Amino acid sequence: MIAFGIMTLTPDSEATYLTEIARLAKKFDIECFWFIPSQINPYSQQVKGKRFDSLTNQWVDGDFPIPSVLYDRCFYGDDDHSKQCLPIVSWLKNRNDITFLGYGLPNKLELYESLKDSILSPYLPVSVFVSDSEMVFQELEARRKIVLKPINGSQGHGIYYIKKNDNSFHVKTEKQKQIISRIFPNKLKLLRWLKPLIQAKKYLLQPYLELYDQSLQPFDIRILLQKNEQGIWTERGRGIRTGTMGGILSNLSAGGIVKNFTEWADTLPPTTAEYIRSELNYILNHLPLLLESKFLPLFEIGVDIGIAKNGSIWILDLNSKPGRKVILQTAPEMKETLIHAPLLYAKHLLGLEQQERKSFYAKTLSH
Incomplete structure (x- = not known):
């Protein structure tokens, strides 16, 4: 059975989503564990966390070895606990016996510096x-x-x-x-x-970019990209996030609301809608491969796109640990796909590793 570990900074972070993953894991021959990086004992390298019991459908407290596949859902801040966990996660990422679904992205400024001379530079606000x-x-x-x-x-x-x-x-x-x-x-x-x-x-x-609609509400487009079971980048969905009139944010955590992208686009003049779709497709076709040419492999990306009052299109933010609210609210039928995705991609990664080992052993024997 594959040992699949989920890391968060708090014991209740994204509890519903992570429990739904764990409930489905057994049919993929995967056992799920949930822990905080600071719960790893540096001497015994045992983890004090939770194991999902598929018989009772409950998380059970226990000690266990560090799982071989890790899904990092830690949202690091400037607090002391984040600073404690960051070097631990860096140490895990450098271990050859552990595979991460995705290795994350650097901060906003490093991202800008890495992409400002690329083909996507016209879409990046000067930072x-x-x-x-x-x-x-x-x-x-x-x-x-x-x-x-x-x-x-x-x-x-x-x-x-x-x-x-x-x-x-x-x-x-x-x-x-x-x-x-x-x-x-x-x-x-x-x-x-x-x-x-x-x-x-x-x-x-x-x-400052004038990223608001006719009602003076800030808005942007959130797009979720993930790798599928073959390791191919796939768009899971897109939606419109609209904020408070006179505000500066469209984030759902700031009180934003979600609209269906297609319904929103249908309210625009056909030429405008076609222009926006064309620009989005251009960005999405290049962005994941460009990021992976600059940084370590990723599993998922949340892409926030702004459309200014003058029609210009901007990449506002890139998130390697995106939420799913926008997609689930606009396309609830995607729920099972989003829960399966980390499990299927984990199996894909381990399959690749086994192929690499076979290839290595074949070369060794031939010599």
């Missing part, structure tokens, strides 16, 4: 590292409107929109599904607010 608060002010002088994003951020947390008016500065963000807005009357007060912000966390700066 620069925020070195100090004075630099932010200079960019505001030049652009009038900018966006600050945490380099290691996810789910839209910590994103700030800043606009320079004639004599004041308007700052807007979203927290706990609420729009928070402040006016700073002068440069000095803006810089006083900025300095501790960028000292506490690393940020990148981008030009």
Whole structure:
């Protein structure tokens, strides 16, 4: 039986999704384990976590060896526990006896630097590292409107929109599904607010893109890509995420709602809809292979695409640990496919490894 381990940072993260995977695993000759990276004993290399009992359909506490296949669903932040787990996961990724479904992507700035000279560069908003608060002010002088994003951020947390008016500065963000807005009357007060912000966390700066619809609601397109049982990249679905009127985020965690992509596209002029579909297909045909030419292999990618008021199309974010809410809400019939996907791809990876071993032994014997 294949030992399939799922790693999360908290014991209840994505519990429903992970339990559904475990319930189906037995028919693929797979046994599921669930643990937190910090639960690995560095001396015995035993893990204190949960094993799924297929007879009772329950997770059972226990100790077990590190599983041979790992599905990393850890969402790392700036907290101490994330910093403790990151080097442990890096150590696991360097082991030859362990296979990861996907090896993840770097932070937003590293991603931009790796792709900015590629064929997809026209779709990437210019991104620069925020070195100090004075630099932010200079960019505001030049652009009038900018966006600050945490380099290691996810789910839209910590994103700030800043606009320079004639004599004041308007700052807007979203927290706990609420729009928070402040006016700073002068440069000095803006810089006083900025300095501790960028000292506490690393940020990148981008030009502000007018990514909202006719109702002044921010929106984007979320597309889920996964590898199938043959290891071929497949689109699982796409949907429209729409945020609060006057807000800056369309993320579901910020209160966004989901619309069916086809229904949304049908409301557009036919030439506009065809242009958008063509551009999306071009991006999706090149993006996964381009990423895997720059970084280690992946299993799934969440692609967030923005369409600006002037019709320009932008790659807003790439996530190697995407959620499934958008696809499940717009295409609920995909639920079983999404649950099967990690299990089928794990079997594919182990099949490849066995073929490589056979090839190696054949070469050894021939010599």
